[in-house]
Amino acid sequence: GSTSDRPYQVFDDMSAMGYDLNVAVSYDIEFLRHLRVGEWPRHYTTVVNISDKKTTSLGVGYFVTERVEYTTDASDVFAYANITYFQYQAVAVETASSTSGPSTDATVDISTPTMLDSSTLALDWSCAKSGQALAEWKLPITHRLIVGGALATQDFVPVHHNAPAARAAGMPDIFMNILTTSGLVCTYLNACAGEGGLIRSLQFSLMVPNVPGDIMTLQGQIEELTKVDGVTEANIVFAGKNGLGMHTQGSALIEISN
Known part of the structure; x- marks a missing residue:
């Protein structure tokens, strides 16, 4: 309870x-x-x-x-x-301390807050089909995003805001919590679904961490389109990759407004 x-x-x-x-x-x-x-x-x-x-x-x-x-x-x-x-x-500390940071050539400006613009992701569902790819969404990973997401989800575990604590846990820096990843994935899926879309279910696993200075690219694909009682439902598979590798991958069921 x-x-x-x-x-x-x-x-x-x-x-x-x-x-x-x-x-x-x-x-x-x-x-x-x-x-x-x-x-x-x-x-x-x-x-x-x-x-x-x-x-x-x-x-x-x-x-x-x-x-x-x-x-x-x-x-x-x-x-x-x-x-x-x-x-x-x-x-052991000697093994954990060898963990490298993001292996990306991208330069992330962390001097000012980053607005996460998802306005260009909407798909024209009138001509959508199974196997079709969704637009990519590139997200700069900053200290502000990680700490802000942890605060917004009331997750005060030190590894999400305290770099020494994160390194003691075997990570290269603070890293994104699961609910921030969930929120970003939902933002991506909702933007692709368009106005009136509704996420019915969401499943994902976490792999390598999202750490500051990296960029995560979210990608998706329509696995199946069906109509149930006149309502279009889309099964989506998605993945989020960063410079370290695969951060998250999963699937979702989205109800599309006709």
């Missing part, structure tokens, strides 16, 4: 056992409807799975999956999510 008393108890307990680092690895959400102005969202979280001990390139630890129910103050459910985190002990 969700309470103000130790809402992250499972992670607190694992931290006390020595597994004191946390990174999100996958996100699966189903939207039943959009929120309306004036509604107050709430969420209730249940731990549904804890894996056996696993060894990864980040370190040794456990994958923890939470089931989240999102409701309004009137107890009207508007979304469900399964979110998986890796709670772990980092690899």
